[in-house]
Amino acid sequence: MTWVAVLAGSAACYLLKLVGLSVPQRVLGNPRVRRIAMLLPVAVLAALVVIQTFTIGHRLVLDARAAGLVAAVIAVLLRAPFLVVVALACVTTALVRLWL
């Protein structure tokens, strides 16, 4: 099943790229469509952040991952490089898990 998701997702992402290069300007040029397309990543990424931090299955939980998220936000505010942001979140989560 994982392969199906990998291949279907990849095909969809590729076709979206190809469509952009291929369709006439007016089809996707609508300002409303453009605005929605630029807000979509913001909404989806924000939702993924909270879902993957504060839920397990269908339950809302507060656990060590929340500390990792706080560390990540602080690192981003301090303009840390991507890898540092991710590493700090992991280390913080692991340490909090040890102490809890």
Place this chain on the structure above:
Amino acid sequence: MTYDAGDRSPADQPRFPPRGAPERRAVLRVALAIGATTGAYGLSFGAIGIASGLSLLQTCALSLLMFSGGSQFALVGILGSGGGVVAASGTAALLGSRNAFYGLRLAELLRLRGVARVAGAQLVIDESTAVATTQPTEPAGRLGFWATGLSVFVLWNLGTVIGAAGAGLISDPAVLGFDAAAPAAFVALLAPRMRGRQPWAVALTASAVSLAAVPYVPAGVPVLLAALVAILAGWRRRPDDASADDPDGQPA
């Protein structure tokens, strides 16, 4: 790779800046620097892919075939937290939809046909668009697209292999806090988009709506509800507001 000059390009304009031109070196330097940075992202993607339960081959296939960082992180994150095929690939596609609009902006500059378009399409990402659309001349813009796209493609895939192979040596990812890696990656991807009041309003509303829905709807649906928030916000926004359509160097 070789290209036609293209019928519609002005006859006096070269496809790329000539050899030895200062703008040529400047563009190539930027392309390499961006490629090196995304190579580091690739490392963390490879590690997160393995920690999410994908095989080495599946993780590397994503970087080769999907080649869009946000979509890849989302897909492995959703699969790792028990989401289904439709939720995972659908969310990846939602995040990848912005690339269609990048392509729209690039089409006139690149003027690709045939094989060049089929190959070039895969390189339409945040970074290549940002470099291509911010060059002083069209030849430099075209060079910027190809150089940045190829440099990111090579180093992102290289980083993925190394990160995935390294993570494969670790027995229990949760002990190392790897389950916090994907949300942290999303925060980093989100940060450059959070300029102005509307992105904040959309992000906070989408977070609240999706979190509230989690106990009551199937996995994956909360993310679709978040997408709905973006659609409603974009629909309502007045056209004279500041434009939000610039790809400005966010990670892939």
